[in-house]
Amino acid sequence: MAARTTDATTSAPAGSRSRVWLWTAGTGVALLVLVTIHMVAHHFVVERMGCLRTYQDVLDYVGNPVMFVIELVFLVVVTIHAMLGLRSVLFDFGLSDHAKRLTDRGLTVLGVVTVAYGFVLIGVLASRA
Amino acid sequence: MNARRGGGSGIDEIRKAREAPGPVPRKGAGPVAWFDIRHRGLGQFAFSLNRITGLGLVFYLYLHLAVLSMLFLGQEAWDDFLGLAATTAFLLLDVLLIFGLLAHGLNGLRLALIGSGRGIDHQKALYRSCQVIGTILLLGAALHILGSE
Numbered sequence: 001m002a003a004r005t006t007d008a009t010t011s012a013p014a015g016s017r018s019r020v021w022l023w024t025a026g027t028g029v030a031l032l033v034l035v036t037i038h039m040v041a042h043h044f045v046v047e048r049m050g051c052l053r054t055y056q057d058v059l060d061y062v063g064n065p066v067m068f069v070i071e072l073v074f075l076v077v078v079t080i081h082a083m084l085g086l087r088s089v090l091f092d093f094g095l096s097d098h099a100k101r102l103t104d105r106g107l108t109v110l111g112v113v114t115v116a117y118g119f120v121l122i123g124v125l126a127s128r129a
Numbered sequence: 130m131n132a133r134r135g136g137g138s139g140i141d142e143i144r145k146a147r148e149a150p151g152p153v154p155r156k157g158a159g160p161v162a163w164f165d166i167r168h169r170g171l172g173q174f175a176f177s178l179n180r181i182t183g184l185g186l187v188f189y190l191y192l193h194l195a196v197l198s199m200l201f202l203g204q205e206a207w208d209d210f211l212g213l214a215a216t217t218a219f220l221l222l223d224v225l226l227i228f229g230l231l232a233h234g235l236n237g238l239r240l241a242l243i244g245s246g247r248g249i250d251h252q253k254a255l256y257r258s259c260q261v262i263g264t265i266l267l268l269g270a271a272l273h274i275l276g277s278e
Contacts, residue, residue, distance in 0.1 A: 025241040032234050039230070043223075044273060054211065055204040082190055085183045118194060125200055 020084060027081040034074040062122055063129025075118040083111040171256055175236050182233040189226060224271045231267055235259035
């Protein structure tokens with residue numbers, strides 16, 4: 001509800017607002033599953049002090065093809081959700097249409113850079129496993 | 130807007146606003162209003178909490194990527210960091226992170242349900258259920274993390 005009402009004052013067409021809401025809600029629901037997997041796999045199956053993984057543990061984890069794919073999907077979904085959330089927050093400042101377009105472009109670039117950096121990080125670690 | 134204060138008329142207003150053509154009035158006057166929960170209902174409080182935890186989680190996402198970048202430097206750098214990360218102060222921050230994840234995730238699920246037209250008449254019950262489930266999960270997670278110290 002909040003996501004809809006917040007975006008509802010923008011001058012964006014209703015279809016666009018609805019699409020943004022659907023993506024935010026869809027990625028949010030997917031994240032409930034992905035975050036649970038990520039947190040349990042990383043912190044709740046490790047018995048060491050503070051439930052933290054050692055360097056070798058991390059390499060073994062990302063070296064597993066299933067976990068490798070899950071982490072990549074998690075990164076993409078969390079980044080989309082985060083960028084859409086930031087967009088809603090920034091639009092709350094009552095931006096002009098021009099500023100909104102710039103915000104959209106800026107967040108798209110930030111999202112792509114974030115995903116690219118994460119892919120490199122996960123890929124390099126998996127290659128060391 | 131009475132919808133913020135809950136009650137039957139509030140739900141009617143939400144329904145009316147949903148069906149009306151054109152923009153729906155927003156809940157607050159901008160980010161400053163998130164922190165002003167005076168004379169506001171549960172919905173506004175949940176909205177503010179979602180925004181604030183959301184911003185915190187975006188900050189954490191980039192902090193997490195920065196910390197994980199230490200893995201590029203090899204085993205020694207990472208194991209040095211683990212010495213710091215296993216201190217009680219850091220583990221308490223982990224518990225704070227889990228609070229943010231639970232508050233944002235469960236409230237977000239509630240918003241997704243209501244936004245898709247489900248449970249509009251039971252918003253408060255949904256919110257209270259999320260609080261109870263979140264509190265139980267948070268306590269379990271905190272005991273697990275701090276207990277492993």
